[in-house]
Amino acid sequence: MAEDFKVTPWEVTGDIDYDVLMKKFGTTPIDDKLMKRLSRYGEPHPMLRRGIFYTHRDVDVLLDEYEKGNEFYIYTGRGPSGNTHLGHIMPWILNKWMQDTFKCKMLFQMTDDEKFLFKDLTLHDTRNMAYENALDFVALGFDPEKTKIIVDTENIKTLYPLALRVAKKVTFSTAKAVFGFDGESNIGRIFFTTLESAPAFIPTEIEGKPTRVIIPCGIDQDPHFRVTRDVAPGLGYPKPTMLYCKMCPGLSGGDKMSSSDENATIYTTDTPKQVKKKVGRAFTGGCVSVEEQRQNGGNPEVCAVFKYNYYLFEHDDAKLNEMAEKCRNGEILCGECKVALTQKINVFLEAHQAKREEAKEIVDKMTFEGFKW
Numbered sequence: 001m002a003e004d005f006k007v008t009p010w011e012v013t014g015d016i017d018y019d020v021l022m023k024k025f026g027t028t029p030i031d032d033k034l035m036k037r038l039s040r041y042g043e044p045h046p047m048l049r050r051g052i053f054y055t056h057r058d059v060d061v062l063l064d065e066y067e068k069g070n071e072f073y074i075y076t077g078r079g080p081s082g083n084t085h086l087g088h089i090m091p092w093i094l095n096k097w098m099q100d101t102f103k104c105k106m107l108f109q110m111t112d113d114e115k116f117l118f119k120d121l122t123l124h125d126t127r128n129m130a131y132e133n134a135l136d137f138v139a140l141g142f143d144p145e146k147t148k149i150i151v152d153t154e155n156i157k158t159l160y161p162l163a164l165r166v167a168k169k170v171t172f173s174t175a176k177a178v179f180g181f182d183g184e185s186n187i188g189r190i191f192f193t194t195l196e197s198a199p200a201f202i203p204t205e206i207e208g209k210p211t212r213v214i215i216p217c218g219i220d221q222d223p224h225f226r227v228t229r230d231v232a233p234g235l236g237y238p239k240p241t242m243l244y245c246k247m248c249p250g251l252s253g254g255d256k257m258s259s260s261d262e263n264a265t266i267y268t269t270d271t272p273k274q275v276k277k278k279v280g281r282a283f284t285g286g287c288v289s290v291e292e293q294r295q296n297g298g299n300p301e302v303c304a305v306f307k308y309n310y311y312l313f314e315h316d317d318a319k320l321n322e323m324a325e326k327c328r329n330g331e332i333l334c335g336e337c338k339v340a341l342t343q344k345i346n347v348f349l350e351a352h353q354a355k356r357e358e359a360k361e362i363v364d365k366m367t368f369e370g371f372k373w
C-alpha cells in the first residue's frame with residue numbers, strides 16, 4: 001500500500017495513520033494492562049486515557065525498576081525555532097503530569113543548535129527563542145527544585161563528551177537510512193542527533209549509577225531515540241524509555257499544528273481577539289447550511305473544534321460525549337461550539353500568560369549548570 005504520509009523529526013506531511021506509523025517504527029501500543037499499572041500511581045492523564053499518548057518503548061521495564069526503588073528522570077525538549085503554540089505545550093502537559101505523579105527530576109533540552117542547522121535562522125535568533133520558549137515551559141509549573149533547562153550552545157561542555165561517544169557508534173550509512181540525509185545535507189545535521197541523545201545519559205552521570213529516563217514526546221522524535229537506544233548498552237547506559245503522542249492537530253483540519261499555517265495556529269501569546277478570529281475560521285464537521293445541519297447533523301470525527309476539546313480543553317468524558325452526540329443530532333451548530341472553545345482557550349491563555357510573566361523570575365534558577373540567560 002502506498003504511504004500518503006510522512007513523519008520525520010523535521011517534516012510531518014499528509015494524513016497520518018498512527019497505527020501504521022507505530023508498526024513502521026516498531027513501538028508498542030499502550031494496552032489496558034499498562035494503563036491499569038499506571039493507574040496505581042495516580043489518575044492517568046486524559047491524554048493517556050484518550051489514546052493521544054498511545055505508544056511506547058519499555059514503560060513496563062521502567063516501572064519494574066521503579067518498583068524496586070530505582071528512581072528515574074524525565075527528559076524532553078524543544079527545538080526553539082519560533083513562538084510556542086498549543087501543539088508544543090500539549091506533550092509538556094503530560095510531562096508535568098508525569099513529574100507530579102512520580103515526583104521525578106527532569107531535564108528539558110533546548111536544541112538551539114538544531115534549529116540553526118535546519119532552518120534559516122541565526123544562532124542569535126535560536127538563542128532568543130530558547131528563552132521565550134523556556135518561559136512557556138516554566139509557566140506550566142514544573143518543580144523549580146527538580147527541573148533543569150539545558151541550552152545546547154550553553155551546556156555544550158557537558159553534552160559534548162557524551163555526543164562524541166554516541167557519534168563514534170553511529171555510521172553515516174545509519175544516519176542516512178534513519179534520517180534520509182544525502183550528499184546535499186550539511187554536515188552539522190548529520191552530527192546533530194548525537195546531541196539529542198546526550199541528555200538521556202546525563203542522569204546516570206549525575207547520579208553516579210545507572211539511572212533510567214523516560215522521554216514523553218511526539219512520535220516524530222522516534223528516529224533520534226531509536227539511535228539512542230541502539231547505542232546505549234554499548235556505552236554503559238540504560239536505554240531510554242519512550243512514551244509517544246500523536247501530533248496536535250491544526251485548526252484548519254490538518255494533522256499537525258504548524259507555524260507555517262499561522263491562521264490555524266494558536267500561540268501562547270495570542271490575544272483573546274486573535275483566538276476568536278482563528279477559532280472562528282476553524283475547519284469543522286458541519287454542513288453548508290443551517291437547515292441541512294439541523295436535519296443531518298455534523299461530524300465531530302473530522303472537526304478541528306471537537307479535536308481541540310478532545311486533545312486539550314475538555315477533560316470530562318461525559319461532557320465530551322454529549323458534545324459529540326448533540327453535534328451528530330444537529331442539536332448544536334458549529335458557531336456555538338466555536339464560541340465555547342474560544343472561551344476555554346482564552347481562559348487557559350489568560351492564566352498561562354500571567355504565569356509566563358512570573359516565569360521570568362524563576363527561569364534563571366532553572367538553568368542547567370547555572371548558565372546565564
Ligand code: TRP
Binds near residue numbers: 076110196215
Ligand atoms: N528535536 C526536538 C524538536 O525539534 C527538540 C528535542 C530535543 C526533543 N530533545 C528532545 C523533543 C527530547 C522531545 C524529546 O522539537
